[in-house]
Amino acid sequence: MATFYNQATLSYNGTVASSNITAGEILEVLSASKTAVPDNYSRGSDNVFVVSIVNTGSSCYNGITVTDDLGEYSFGEAGGAAVPLTYKEGSLIYYVNGVQQPAPVVTSLSPLTITGVNVPAGGNATLIYAAETNEFAPMGADAVITNTATVSGAGFEAVTASADIAYTEGIDLAISKSLSPAAVEENGEVTYTFVIQNFGTVPAEAADNVIFSDAFTPALSGITAEFNGAAWASGTNYAYDPATGVFTSLDGMITVPAAQFVQDETTGEWSSQAGVSTLIIRGRLV
Structure with a gap:
């Protein structure tokens, strides 16, 4: 809404008379x-x-x-x-x-x-x-x-x-799995590597209770596990049933940092780099 104002004048014999201002x-x-x-x-x-x-x-x-x-x-x-x-x-x-x-x-x-x-x-x-x-x-x-x-x-x-x-803010997780070696002798040792990526703006923290689970077929014996380079202990960090091959992380063990976001100062384009955590599980085929 705009307001406007007007005022009139009279000029005579060198005298100026002004009207009132209307709005x-x-x-x-x-x-x-x-x-x-x-x-x-x-x-x-x-x-x-x-x-x-x-x-x-x-x-x-x-x-x-x-x-x-x-x-x-x-x-x-x-x-x-x-x-x-x-x-x-x-x-x-x-x-x-x-x-x-x-x-x-x-x-x-x-x-x-x-x-x-x-x-x-x-x-x-x-x-x-x-x-x-x-x-x-x-x-x-x-x-x-x-x-x-x-x-x-x-x-x-x-x-x-x-x-x-x-x-959109929050946690956005993805997981990939690889096996080494791809061909192994009977009763041979294998290494499973799990790369967990977070494409979100918020880190996955212990309070989020992210649970990892895998059922290894065939099952593994004598397993060891490490998360981001730190050794995990059975019963403290994970549970494993050698009869079924089911491996499950315990509450609060899986954490993944948030992604990083960067804008190119020249082109203006945005890119993201996912936060990454790595879980490595080794064992011998049963």
């Missing part, structure tokens, strides 16, 4: 809001954005343009610009007063520019579209993309609406 307000009849579903993201995830435009005035607004910056932000000392979202072509859906209409024209993909939007008097228009996070999407704890849409056209001042989406 008025310009009522903004167009408003916009924006929401994101979901409101979090990960690398390569899809997010749906909903832009709602409401007209409380008595006149229809035609030919409106909606421009979405797709989360553009500055980075690095040189002030480079990165765009973390990529519009998914063909995803645009358009409603007027809740009734779906033919999709308006997309004249630019970045920034996303949509033209020909109409908002009836006392009515509303809704734009729904999807965007995918790309290699420029910030990664790590507290990372956020602020996505802003600007609604502009003739007869009104441009209005903006923003939605924030936050990088």
Whole structure:
């Protein structure tokens, strides 16, 4: 809402007389809001954005343009610009007063520019579209993309609406298993190596009670185990049943550091390096 002021003057015989000052307000009849579903993201995830435009005035607004910056932000000392979202072509859906209409024209993909939007008097228009996070999407704890849409056209001042989406925080574990040697004689000794990776922003700690389990076939005898280079003891760190070959870590024994996230200062691209822990189990085939 904008306030304006006016004052009149009379000039005669070198004298100036001023009127009182009048004040008025310009009522903004167009408003916009924006929401994101979901409101979090990960690398390569899809997010749906909903832009709602409401007209409380008595006149229809035609030919409106909606421009979405797709989360553009500055980075690095040189002030480079990165765009973390990529519009998914063909995803645009358009409603007027809740009734779906033919999709308006997309004249630019970045920034996303949509033209020909109409908002009836006392009515509303809704734009729904999807965007995918790309290699420029910030990664790590507290990372956020602020996505802003600007609604502009003739007869009104441009209005903006923003939605924030936050990088998904938490533990994200993966495990791989290798055997050495791959070919072994009967009753020979083998080594199983388990690499546990954490792609998440939060470390897996003892309180998270991550449990490792494997049923070795054939079962192993005389096993030894070490975790991140430290020897494990049966009954203290793990339980093993030689009859079934089932090996299980005890509560709180498996910990994995969080991933590390880095942005290239030149290109603006983000990369991650998973946190890693290693479990090695040796034994003789039964």
